Amino acid sequence: MSMKRLAAIGIIAAALTLTACTGGTTGPTASPTTTPTPTPTTAGPVEPPTSEEEAITAATGVLEQSxxxxxxxxxxxxxxxxxxEALMTGAALTKAQAEAALTAENGDVTSGAVTVDIGEGYTAEWEGVEFGYVTLPTCTDFSTFVITTSSGSPAPRPEILQIPVDYQVVYLADEKAWKVYDTIVTGDTC
Incomplete structure (x- = not known):
């Protein structure tokens, strides 16, 4: 199986994943120490995919951007x-918004990186678009990612820091765009 390594600095699903494992943190809101400029997005408009390879390549790009x-x-x-909303829809959008709200509410600060090994993706039809639904199985590694609470102490960490996650990415014909649709934890460790 070919693997693609992606390192993204910041949270990348960690707030909900780690909070779900640890019970979360509470405390007063504090400002983060840095304010990065958000990455520009290029999710659309694009034409529907004409092959599985094209779909997987497009979906991988949108996943990385998200x-x-x-x-x-x-x-x-x-x-x-x-x-x-330019890169996510459905459950993925809801989860990302909840994660950000939790970060803001808790006043958490993040450092380190989450790495994602992307395995062999596969496709299915989505709302009449052949190859319009892509599943990208991954191993998501939180071992170098740290959440610091508003009190300045590290947030509790789960014992297992590498988890398998499938990312579902869909082509939305009405928007002529690929968007991450859902993130599904598929096991306990990878």
Whole structure:
């Protein structure tokens, strides 16, 4: 299986994943130490895919952009999620917005990186578009990612820091765009 390594600085699904594993943190809101400029997005308009390879390549690009954007939004305090809708929809958008809201509410600060090994993707038809639904299985590694609470102490970490996650990316014909549709934890460790 070929693997693609992606490192994204920031949260990338970690707030919800780690909070779900640790019970979360609470405390007063504090400002983050840096305010990065969000990454520009290039999700559309694009024509429907004509092959599985084209679909997987496009979906991988949008996934990478969405992960970087999530990291940047959360590193900036989680208060402005307006750029999310260009790259995410459905459950993925809801989860990313909730993650950012939790970051903002808790006043968390993030450092380090989350790495994602992307395995062999596969496609299916989506709303009449052949190859319009792409599943990208990954191993997501949080071992170098740190969340610092508003009190300045590290947030609790789960024992397992590498988890398998499938990212579902769909082509939306009405928007002529690829968007991350869902993130599904598929096991306990990878």
């Amino acid at each position: 992960l970087i954007l999530r990291g940047e939004v959360n590193a900036a305090g989680g208060t402005d999620t307006s750029a999310y």
